[in-house]
Amino acid sequence: MKILVCISQVPDTSTKIVLKNNNTSVSSDGVTYVLNPYDEWYALIRAIELKESGIATEIHLITVGKADVEPVMRKALALGGDEAIRIDAESSDAYETAGYIAAYAAQVGYDLILCGKESIDYNNGTTGTMLAGLLDMDYIGFATDIQIESGAALVKREIEGGEETDTCNLPLVISCQKGVAEARIPNMRGIMAARTRPLKVIVPSKITAVTEILTYELPPAKAGIKLVSPDDMDGLVALLHTEARVI
Amino acid sequence: MSVIVLVEHTGGVIKKKNFEAVQYASQIAKKAGTTVTALVLGTVTETEMEGLGQYGAQKVLHIADARLDEFHARAYSSALVAAAEKETAKIIVTLHDIGGRMVAPRVAVQLKAGLVAGALSYPDTEKGFVIKKAVFSGKAFAYVNILSDTKVIMLMPNTFPATKQEGKAVVERLDISFSEKDFVVKVKSVNKVTGEVSLADAELVVSGGRGMKGPENWGILEDLAKELGAATACSRPVADSHWRPHHEHVGQTGGTVRPNLYIAVGISGAIQHLAGVNGSKTIVVINKDPEAPFFKAANYGVVGDAMEVLPRLTAAVRKFKEQHK
Ligand SMILES: Cc1cc2nc3c(=O)[nH]c(=O)nc-3n(C[C@H](O)[C@H](O)[C@H](O)COP(=O)(O)OP(=O)(O)OC[C@H]3O[C@@H](n4cnc5c(N)ncnc54)[C@H](O)[C@@H]3O)c2cc1C
Ligand SMILES: Nc1ncnc2c1ncn2[C@@H]1O[C@H](COP(=O)(O)O)[C@@H](O)[C@H]1O
Secondary structure (H helix, E strand, O other), X not given: OEEEEEOOEEEOOOOOOOEEOOOOEEOOOOOOEEEOHHHHHHHHHHHHHHHHOOOOOEEEEEEEOOHHHHHHHHHHHHHOOOEEEEEOOOOOOHHHHHHHHHHHHHHHOOOEEEEEOOOOOOOOOOHHHHHHXXXXXXXXXXXXXXXXEXXXXXXXXXXXXXXXXXXXXXXXXXXXXXXXXXXXXXXXXXXXXXXXXXEEEEOOOOOOOOEEEEEEEOOOOOOOOEEOOOOOHHHHHHHHHHOOOOO | OOEEEEEOOEOOEOOHHHHHHHHHHHHHHHHHOOOEEEEEEOOOOHHHHHHHHHHOOOEEEEEOOHHHHOOOHHHHHHHHHHHHHHOOOOEEEEEOOHHHHHHHHHXXXXXXXXXXXXXXXXXXXXXXXXXXXXXXXXXXXXXXXXXXXXXXXXXXXOOOOOOOOXXXXXXXXXXXXXXXXXXXXXXXXXXXOOOOOOHHHOOEEEEEOHHHOOHHXXXXXXXXXXXXXXXXXXXXXXXXXXXXXXXXXXXXOOEOOOOOEEEEEOOOOOHHHHOOOOXXXXXXXXXXXXXXXXXXXXXXXXXXXXXXXXXXXXXXXXHHHHHOO
């Protein structure tokens, strides 16, 4: 069984967002880039576990990005995976990203494609669903547990106010979130091995994005907090009723 | 040329956030000089569907196929594409919730349509078709222009309140033939947390952090939640230490909530926690440390010991409810 794990690079969660060029772009000065947590902690680690338990035979990692994403891909390879693929493109929306990944995946043929629930930069959570659509594959989103047995997946996923268990024959696209696996840190052996694992660069044929970001805006600063004495909870309730109008 | 909106339901009951989507779609349609058609799938009463007229839908297309009583991402996508084609819709609206996110992006690629996930505004058609959405987990907003002819908008729930008006939608049956592929994913079992308010949809949330000291203290937090009719949530270390179930964990790596009121008790307010809650309309922070970073993100703050403040707040809410019966 061959698994493809989709990996995006995102600013570290503690990054302060700074806008530039008249608010038309986000500054990357001083920003540390990391593996998108959902891709790393859940999708990639689960793929590695499936290989460790002999269910998967090969794991490929794929990213769409320019050369500056390679360090993050090396970090991913240090955790595990047989080869990494970088599609050399700066995509401007999920439609483009999914298009590039789908074109590559269609050529190779994967039994299972894992991605994260969403990337924490643009918070779309749409790439996985799009991939499944483009590849005419089935899709299970928001997985919290993935078991594979004799060519079929048994997947727990979040639903509103609970959980559902689905079954589906492979091939399948699954988006992963908390529960699917436990985070790991790469060990020295992995880091050494990653150096020799191939990182293929593919030049895609151009896909035209269907959206563009015109400008960005930072949220307005909160207009001063009102402190309420711990002895005056009636006062707090009154404020929540008359001023905030939430109760 | 109408606008089409996907309306989900739970066992035949349509929830408030779907009314929001219908009304949002109807405002867009009004501005474009066209009408709104709502798509309803599976078993729902005529009255429930006609009621969508109160939120601006002129017409409901109803695919009554009972297989759609269960959520099937692929079948729902096929249905939405078929309905959009039938109505020659150029604008398709869904919610940015679990169901919407498993359906709308698939529809978008099928129709080669640009999509905005988590819309926070109406489209501004002055300079194109520009919609605001949150990015970097609420640390910024982006204004996204959809370039394609067909457009898909996933509306963030709890962004525009739905207000009921007079109106009755005309229900029309639509029969489409699904392919076998549409039902390949089989639902084996469903496990709903009953009796509690679902966190993602909750209008009021009471959330606890490490400052609660241990699972044995959660009773006083749950008392407040119960009194308010609120859902309960927690910070990541709380879920990691198994003080609370994992589905309650909110933040960067957990769930995202956007309630009208978020009460954070004994949570320091780390940026990764804020990422999951900063869309809340009003934030109340209860913390014994006046320097806790969460106070910077809060509308109301109480500097005090949670163990003392929580029971007092619960009592105050109870008193308020007595007075406002
Ligand atoms: C990549 C990454 C992702 C992360 N994702 C998440 C996430 O999704 N969600 C999340 O929550 N965290 C996340 N974290 C962890 C986050 O950085 C914080 O460590 C975490 O939110 C702290 O939880 P806490 O506020 O409950 O605990 P603490 O930081 O320990 O804060 C406890 C607070 O309680 C107060 N307190 C103590 N006693 C009392 C009392 N008696 N009464 C009132 N107040 C009291 C203290 O003053 C303190 O402010 C993530 C971290 C990383 C690196
Ligand atoms: N540039 C990218 N390269 C590879 N995979 C990506 C990229 N962007 C997003 N993904 C995958 O798609 C998931 C959802 O991302 P998004 O739709 O951008 O929120 C991520 O968790 C990744 O698994």
